[in-house]
Amino acid sequence: MGIVDRRKREKAARRAEILKAARHVFFRKGLSAATVDEIARRAELSKGTLYLYFRTKEEIYISLMNEGIDILFAYFRQALKAKAGADRVLRRLKDAYYRFYKEHREYFTILFLYFHTDLHGKISRPIKERCEAKVEACLQVIADLIERGVTEGVFRPCDPWQMVLVGWASFNGIIMLAEQDHQHSSLLRFDMKKLLDLSAEHLISGLKT
Amino acid sequence: MGIVDRRKREKAARRAEILKAARHVFFRKGLSAATVDEIARRAELSKGTLYLYFRTKEEIYISLMNEGIDILFAYFRQALKAKAGADRVLRRLKDAYYRFYKEHREYFTILFLYFHTDLHGKISRPIKERCEAKVEACLQVIADLIERGVTEGVFRPCDPWQMVLVGWASFNGIIMLAEQDHQHSSLLRFDMKKLLDLSAEHLISGLKT
Amino acid sequence: MGIVDRRKREKAARRAEILKAARHVFFRKGLSAATVDEIARRAELSKGTLYLYFRTKEEIYISLMNEGIDILFAYFRQALKAKAGADRVLRRLKDAYYRFYKEHREYFTILFLYFHTDLHGKISRPIKERCEAKVEACLQVIADLIERGVTEGVFRPCDPWQMVLVGWASFNGIIMLAEQDHQHSSLLRFDMKKLLDLSAEHLISGLKT
Amino acid sequence: MGIVDRRKREKAARRAEILKAARHVFFRKGLSAATVDEIARRAELSKGTLYLYFRTKEEIYISLMNEGIDILFAYFRQALKAKAGADRVLRRLKDAYYRFYKEHREYFTILFLYFHTDLHGKISRPIKERCEAKVEACLQVIADLIERGVTEGVFRPCDPWQMVLVGWASFNGIIMLAEQDHQHSSLLRFDMKKLLDLSAEHLISGLKT
DNA sequence: TATGAATGAGGATTCATTCAT
DNA sequence: TATGAATGAATCCTCATTCAT
Numbered sequence: 001m002g003i004v005d006r007r008k009r010e011k012a013a014r015r016a017e018i019l020k021a022a023r024h025v026f027f028r029k030g031l032s033a034a035t036v037d038e039i040a041r042r043a044e045l046s047k048g049t050l051y052l053y054f055r056t057k058e059e060i061y062i063s064l065m066n067e068g069i070d071i072l073f074a075y076f077r078q079a080l081k082a083k084a085g086a087d088r089v090l091r092r093l094k095d096a097y098y099r100f101y102k103e104h105r106e107y108f109t110i111l112f113l114y115f116h117t118d119l120h121g122k123i124s125r126p127i128k129e130r131c132e133a134k135v136e137a138c139l140q141v142i143a144d145l146i147e148r149g150v151t152e153g154v155f156r157p158c159d160p161w162q163m164v165l166v167g168w169a170s171f172n173g174i175i176m177l178a179e180q181d182h183q184h185s186s187l188l189r190f191d192m193k194k195l196l197d198l199s200a201e202h203l204i205s206g207l208k209t
Numbered sequence: 210m211g212i213v214d215r216r217k218r219e220k221a222a223r224r225a226e227i228l229k230a231a232r233h234v235f236f237r238k239g240l241s242a243a244t245v246d247e248i249a250r251r252a253e254l255s256k257g258t259l260y261l262y263f264r265t266k267e268e269i270y271i272s273l274m275n276e277g278i279d280i281l282f283a284y285f286r287q288a289l290k291a292k293a294g295a296d297r298v299l300r301r302l303k304d305a306y307y308r309f310y311k312e313h314r315e316y317f318t319i320l321f322l323y324f325h326t327d328l329h330g331k332i333s334r335p336i337k338e339r340c341e342a343k344v345e346a347c348l349q350v351i352a353d354l355i356e357r358g359v360t361e362g363v364f365r366p367c368d369p370w371q372m373v374l375v376g377w378a379s380f381n382g383i384i385m386l387a388e389q390d391h392q393h394s395s396l397l398r399f400d401m402k403k404l405l406d407l408s409a410e411h412l413i414s415g416l417k418t
Numbered sequence: 419m420g421i422v423d424r425r426k427r428e429k430a431a432r433r434a435e436i437l438k439a440a441r442h443v444f445f446r447k448g449l450s451a452a453t454v455d456e457i458a459r460r461a462e463l464s465k466g467t468l469y470l471y472f473r474t475k476e477e478i479y480i481s482l483m484n485e486g487i488d489i490l491f492a493y494f495r496q497a498l499k500a501k502a503g504a505d506r507v508l509r510r511l512k513d514a515y516y517r518f519y520k521e522h523r524e525y526f527t528i529l530f531l532y533f534h535t536d537l538h539g540k541i542s543r544p545i546k547e548r549c550e551a552k553v554e555a556c557l558q559v560i561a562d563l564i565e566r567g568v569t570e571g572v573f574r575p576c577d578p579w580q581m582v583l584v585g586w587a588s589f590n591g592i593i594m595l596a597e598q599d600h601q602h603s604s605l606l607r608f609d610m611k612k613l614l615d616l617s618a619e620h621l622i623s624g625l626k627t
Numbered sequence: 628m629g630i631v632d633r634r635k636r637e638k639a640a641r642r643a644e645i646l647k648a649a650r651h652v653f654f655r656k657g658l659s660a661a662t663v664d665e666i667a668r669r670a671e672l673s674k675g676t677l678y679l680y681f682r683t684k685e686e687i688y689i690s691l692m693n694e695g696i697d698i699l700f701a702y703f704r705q706a707l708k709a710k711a712g713a714d715r716v717l718r719r720l721k722d723a724y725y726r727f728y729k730e731h732r733e734y735f736t737i738l739f740l741y742f743h744t745d746l747h748g749k750i751s752r753p754i755k756e757r758c759e760a761k762v763e764a765c766l767q768v769i770a771d772l773i774e775r776g777v778t779e780g781v782f783r784p785c786d787p788w789q790m791v792l793v794g795w796a797s798f799n800g801i802i803m804l805a806e807q808d809h810q811h812s813s814l815l816r817f818d819m820k821k822l823l824d825l826s827a828e829h830l831i832s833g834l835k836t
Numbered sequence: 837t838a839t840g841a842a843t844g845a846g847g848a849t850t851c852a853t854t855c856a857t
Numbered sequence: 858t859a860t861g862a863a864t865g866a867a868t869c870c871t872c873a874t875t876c877a878t
Contacts, residue, residue, distance in 0.1 A: 011858095032242035033327055036852060046860045048854085057852065109325075115389035116322060118238045165386060166404050173382020177374060180324035195375050202411040212878085220841085245869060255843045260870065429837095450660035451745055454873060464839045466875085475873065527743075533807035534740060536656045583804060584822050591800020595792060598742035613793050620829040630857085638862085663848060673864045678849065 015053050018043050019067060022060045027106035031061050031117050058122040062131055065114055068107035069134045075100045076141055086149025087204055093142060094171070094200045098193065101175050109179060111135075112172055139164050146207070155207040163207060170199050224262050227252050228276065231269045236315035240270050240326050267331035271340055274323055277316035278343045284309045285350055295358025296413055302351060303380070303409045307402065310384050318388060320344075321381055348373050355416070364416040372416060379408050433471050436461050437485060440478045445524035449479050449535045476540040480549055483532055486525035487552040493518045494559055504567025505622055511560060512589070512618045516611065519593050527597060529553075530590055557582050564625070573625040581625060588617050642680050645670050646694065649687045654733035658688050658744050685749035689758060692741055695734035696761045702727045703768055713776025714831055720769060721798070721827045725820065728802050736806060738762075739799055766791050773834070782834040790834060797826050 021043035025034045036057055040047040054060045079096040082089055101108045119128070146160035178192040230252035234243045245266050249256045263269045288305040291298055310317045328337065355369035387401040439461035443452045454475050458465040472478045497514040500507055519526045537546070564578035596610040648670035652661045663684050667674040681687045706723040709716055728735045746755065773787035805819040 007858095014858095029327055030239065030241065030325065032239065033329075035850085037850095047852085048860050048862095049858080051853070052858070055853095113325060115385075116239065116318070118242050120242070162400075162404065166383065166408055169382035169384075169386040169404070170379035170408060171382065173378035173380065173385070174375065176325075176382070177378040195371070195378070198415075199375055199379060202415055206407070206411055216840090223841090244867085246867090256869085257844065257871080258842055261841070264870095266869070432837095447745055448657065448659060448743065450657065451747075453871085455871095465873085466839055466841095467837080469874070470837070473874095531743060533803075534657065534736070536660050538660070580818075580822065580825075584801065584826055587800035587804040587822070588797035588826060589800065591796035591798065591803070592793065594743075594800070595796040613789065613796070616833075617793055617797060620833050624825075624829050634861090641862090662846085664846090674848085675850080675865065676863055679862065682849095684848070 011053075014045075014049075018045065018050055018053055018060065019064055023064055023106045023110065026061060026064060027109050030113065031058070031119070056122050058119050061110075061117070061119070062123055062127060064107070064110055065131050066134065068104070068111045069131070069138060071104055071107060072097075072100050072111070073134070073138050076138060080141060080145065086145055086152060086154045087208065089145055090142075090149070090204060090207075091200065093145070094167075094196065097171060098196055105179075108175065112176060139168060142167070149207070156209060158207065163203070167200070167203050170203070171196060174199060223254075223258075227254065227259055227262055227269065228273055232273055232315045232319065235270060235273060236318050239322060240267070240328070265331050267328050270319075270326070270328070271332055271336060273316070273319055274340050275343065277313065277320045278340070278347060280313055280316060281306075281309050281320070282343070282347050285347060289350060289354065295354055295361060295363045296417065298354055299351075299358070299413060299416075300409065302354070303376075303405065306380060307405055314388075317384065321385060348377060351376070358416070365418060367416065372412070376409070376412050379412070380405060383408060429471075432463075432467075436463065436468055436471055436478065437482055441482055441524045441528065444479060444482060445527050448531065449476070449537070474540050476537050479528075479535070479537070480541055480545060482525070482528055483549050484552065486522070486529045487549070487556060489522055489525060490515075490518050490529070491552070491556050494556060498559060498563065504563055504570060504572045505626065507563055508560075508567070508622060508625075509618065511563070512585075512614065515589060516614055523597075526593065530594060557586060560585070567625070574627060576625065581621070585618070585621050588621070589614060592617060641672075641676075645672065645677055645680055645687065646691055650691055650733045650737065653688060653691060654736050657740065658685070658746070683749050685746050688737075688744070688746070689750055689754060691734070691737050692758050693761065695731065695738045696758070696765060698731055698734060699724075699727050699738070700761070700765050703765060707768060707772065713772055713779060713781045714835065716772055717769075717776075717831060717834075718827065720772070721794075721823065724798060725823055732806075735802065739803060766795060769794070776834070783836060785834065790830070794827070794830050797830070798823060801826060 018039070022034075022039045024042060025039050028034075029038075034057070036047055036050060039060070040050050043050070050060070054063065075096040076093060079092040080089060082092055084092075143160040143164045146155060146158075146163055149155035150157055150160065174192060174195050227248070231243075231248045233251060234248050237243075238247075243266070245256055245259060248269070249259050252259070259269070263272065284305040285302060288301040289298060291301055293301075352369040352373045355364060355367070355372055358364035359366055359369065383401060383404050436457070440452075440457045442460060443457050446452075447456075452475070454465055454468060457478070458468050461468070468478070472481065493514040494511060497510040498507060500510055502510075561578040561582045564573060564576070564581055567573035568575055568578065592610060592613050645666065649661075649666045651669060652666050655661075656665075661684070663674055663677060666687070667677050670677070677687070681690065702723040703720060706719040707716060709719055711719075770787040770791045773782060773785070773790055776782035777784055777787065801819060801822050
């Protein structure tokens with residue numbers, strides 16, 4: 001039993017190592033420019049071994065997506081635990097998202113660029129859909145929060161889903177802008193956290209009026 | 210003379226055809242997943258012909274970037290012509306950006322993803338820098354407008370460049386979100402124009418207070 | 419008539435320009451690494467025009483060969499005109515060969531490397547044979563000279579053809595060695611003319627004993 | 628252990644097979660006219676496999692060069708072992724060179740043509756220089772021998788390096804002439820060994836006087 | 837005759853994936 | 858399970874040659 005367990009743990013650890021290496025590479029190159037070779041080299045494993053854990057390069061990519069969303073979801077759940085007014089919880093969510101970005105920059109970018117990534121049919125539709133449903137679920141909890149806020153009278157009546165999307169989009173836009181800055185010759189220079197807070201306050205005050 | 214002229218025009222037309230085909234392909238696949246073959250096929254030209262007009266795949270990509278920025282800049286200039294308060298001009302710029310997106314969706318995405326695109330040294334630094342300078346110039350005109358607004362007392366004192374970036378980032382975030390929607394299984398459903406207007410009003414009211 | 423003549427002259431001039439450009443390129447790159455484009459550019463003509471004068475790249479190459487041999491032959495004929503002992507004429511031939519090398523370095527190398535050049539069947543056998551026969555004729559005049567020397571008692575009896583070949587080979591070996599020096603990081607440094615003279619004296623004294 | 632060893636041996640064997648195939652092809656076509664396809668086909672390997680062993684076509688070529696020089700150097704070392712007068716050792720070197728040619732015709736030609744081969748920057752300068760240094764070292768041992776001969780009074784005072792070069796050049800010239808004969812329609816017919824001996828005797832008697 | 841645009845057959849190189857050990 | 862050698866299909870790019878003007 002102990003042996004079986006250890007085996008399992010080792011296997012999971014291996015898998016994690018691969019995903020870590022892949023994260024690094026996909027983040028920097030995107031799906032199609034990344035090579036399995038480079039991932040294997042970084043994971044200090046042979047290329048063959050990678051194929052024991054994943055069937056294709058795309059499957060590694062999708063696994064990363066799933067991991068990323070799960071992590072983000074955990075951050076959100078943590079933020080939602082607070083017993084407080086909907087507006088304060090919203091701010092906590094904002095901070096959670098920011099922390100997710102800060103602490104998991106690679107995941108963040110991979111998540112964000114997912115929709116511009118051509119998997120050219122290498123991933124089965126159900127797997128893709130499951131993955132995308134997770135993203136939606138992640139946003140849904142925020143919508144639910146806003147709805148609660150409306151019910152409780154903290155927010156004025158509105159379409160919660162729409163508000164979520166504006167917020168989400170703005171945040172992503174701002175963070176991606178900062179990311180570009182990192183990667184390029186610093187075209188722009190600014191304090192991202194400030195911008196995010198600014199943007200959030202705009203939205204929340206918009207919700208309150 | 211006429212002949213020389215016609216030749217020139219034909220050459221330019223050919224070039225345009227190639228760029229049009231490339232736009233289509235790059236938009237859908239990104240730089241590295243796109244193939245020269247596919248662009249050639251789409252342009253109904255032989256692969257060799259493409260190389261008469263562009264030295265590398267990356268050069269085609271950069272040319273598209275430049276075209277895109279030029280078009281966007283033209284939209285902005287048009288919007289800036291108006292003799293009106295800075296806030297109204299700002300709204301015109303927003304609409305211009307929206308129209309640019311609507312009328313040149315492919316350019317928009319290519320522009321936006323440029324910063325996540327690894328040109329892996331296939332493009333000379335000066336060419337890249339010229340291209341990036343154009344983008345900056347494009348944003349600068351907006352910053353100048355805000356500054357004017359501050360001077361004229363329409364806006365409260367602020368860092369114009371920072372405001373430009375928040376706006377730009379939010380807009381991109383929103384539009385890209387909508388783009389994802391188009392391309393994928395319609396994860397989200399919402400009226401982007403409304404979101405943009407909403408977001409813009411938030412920003413402008415923020416500037417005015 | 420004048421017109422026809424002028425046309426002819428112009429055509430010949432064109433041809434000569436092409437060959438001059440080709441000489442430059444083939445000398446530096448060899449047949450297969452040379453490109454028709456480069457030759458055309460150097461000749462300041464369009465690629466198409468080249469094909470009005472030559473059917474294939476290989477045909478240009480063979481034409482150069484022929485030109486080269488003709489020039490060399492002319493040098494030899496000049497040297498042979500002298501009324502003098504066979505040994506002195508032999509020295510004149512040596513000097514002629516040296517001058518040919520000095521004044522037509524490109525031809526020299528092209529001639530020399532011809533035999534290591536793969537024409538991969540792009541040149542018809544008769545044309546090749548005519549070309550190679552010319553080379554042989556060129557050597558034959560030297561053999562004839564040696565024979566005369568033997569008849570006249572200047573040289574001791576020997577196989578003239580064999581002597582020609584040793585001389586020819588040694589000279590080529592020495593000159594090519596010097597050529598290498600030019601083209602590379604000066605592996606060797608020496609006075610080629612001296613070596614040639616040395617080598618010649620060895621041979622002639624060998625013939626005389 | 629045994630396994631690791633066998634792997635190593637197999638890898639070396641594979642490498643050798645590739646080099647053998649490459650030798651055949653480069654000898655016949657030269658660097659630029661040779662194709663990786665042809666080498667792979669001859670080695671009965673896929674093209675991809677070649678790139679597991681060598682980074683570029685040029686690297687295969689340089690590897691052949693190195694092999695060739697090493698073999699030649701071994702022949703020379705063997706010849707130099709003899710305890711005998713410098714003149715006799717010189718003759719042994721000549722025979723060694725001849726044997727090298729006879730037994731490694733392909734290497735010989737590749738070595739000889741190296742200096743007329745445009746590697747167009749595909750090989751790093753240090754690698755090229757190491758290769759060329761080897762050639763120089765090879766000639767240096769002969770120069771040293773001649774020097775010894777002068778010291779011992781067997782030869783008259785002279786510039787040993789110069790003598791080496793004349794000899795080397797003449798030999799190459801003669802052998803290349805014979806090579807041409809092999810490959811082409813037997814333009815010339817002669818006994819190369821005899822010519823080499825003749826040439827060598829000329830040189831040695833020149834050294835002795 | 838001269839042009840240069842267009843072609844398409846290669847050519848070098850890369851890389852996801854498989855498979856024997 | 859882990860390896861890494863082998864594969865071959867793609868991919869980018871080149872270039873001799875043709876052809877309409």
